[in-house]
Amino acid sequence: MTTDVSNTSPRRGTLIGLGVGPGDPELITVKALRLLRAAPVVAYFVAKGKTGNAFGIIASHLDAEQTRLPLVYPVTTEALPPPLRYEDVIAAFYDESAMLLRAHLDAGRDVAVICEGDPFFYGSYMYLHDRLCADYATEVVPGVCSMLGGAAMLGVPLVYRNQTLTVLSGVLPADELETRLESADAAVIMKLGRNFDKVRGVLRKLGLDKRARYIERATMAQQRIVPIDDVDPMASPYFSLLIVPGVKWQA
Ligand SMILES: C[S@@+](CC[C@H](N)C(=O)[O-])C[C@H]1O[C@@H](n2cnc3c(N)ncnc32)[C@H](O)[C@@H]1O
Structure with missing residues (x-):
């Protein structure tokens, strides 16, 4: 559904948050593909010197007429030397990115911001949405998020019957992860990377390491499923992500 907040003329462009799925190019929705092909401007977040994972998923669908608008993150880690604060640097970056998009939207051009997985599930698109949705019509197209792609590739049902699913960020401190995992029927732990060793330690402490499953680059060509004990935390x-599936309920 499109949210239209503009009744001014000439027509302003629509901001589109476009989920492109977890990596397998066939996991993009029919709707996302249609809107992607029709968008005069395609924006995407990318780390300095990289192609961008989301862009890689959809690049072959673009034609030469479409404007590519890379939004290059100024930092790739939250650890910055003082007096720099990650929150300030990243907020300024989203402000500048929103201004770039405003120029296209004010000129009447729709802008599709492509987003790996789903735009509203830990997607950077949401920071542009928050800055722009009061001034422009928006449309958000949901995508297959990574945890669902991961569960499918692992072949593990996530939650049975009345179980609840807890989604956690690996960035959380160990004691908080422990408390939340203790009360979870089933859990997904995202944002591992350098947090992997800490998270594995908590799973071992709670005896969940035998139930938990680990997957890298789920649904992508380079996907790897590795036993938890064999994961190199440095790599x-x-x-x-890690999935602690709900205990099987025999129907
Ligand atoms: C900023 S969040 C983006 C989530 C995304 N919007 C989604 O819907 O899944 C990035 C985290 O998502 C997870 N992730 C994204 N794609 C993945 C994939 N293909 N395989 C495994 N984990 C993935 C990782 O835990 C990563 O640290």
Whole structure:
């Protein structure tokens, strides 16, 4: 559904948050593909010197007429030397990115911001949405998020019957992870990378390490499923997650 907040003329462009799925190019929705092909401007977040994971998923669908608008993150880690604060640097970056998009939207051009997985599930698109949705019509197209792609590739049902699913960030301190995992029926732990060793320690302490499953780059060509004990914590990539499936309920 499109949210239209503009009744001014000439027509302003629509901001589109476009989920492109977890990596397998066939996991993009029919709707996302249609809107992607029709968008005059395609924006995407990318780390300095990289192609961008989301962009890689959809690049072959673009034609030469479409404007590519890379939004290059100024930092790739939250650890910055004082007096720099990650929160300030990243907020300024989203402000500048929103201004770039405003220029296209004010000129009447729709802008599709492509987003790996789903735009509203830990997607950077949401920071542009928050800055722009009061001034422009928006449309958000949901995508297959990484935890669902991961569960499918692992072949593990996530939650049975009345179980609840807890989604956690590996960035949380160990004691908080422990408390939340203790009360979880089933859990997904995202944002591992350098947090992997800490998270594995908590799973071992709670005896969940035998139930938990680890997957890297789920649904992508380079996907790897590795037993938890064999994961090298120094080499665990950003695109990885852990799933603690709910205990099987025999119907
Ligand atoms: C900023 S969040 C983006 C989530 C994304 N919007 C989604 O819907 O899944 C990035 C985290 O998602 C997880 N992730 C994203 N894609 C993944 C994939 N293909 N395989 C495993 N984990 C993935 C990782 O835990 C990564 O640290």
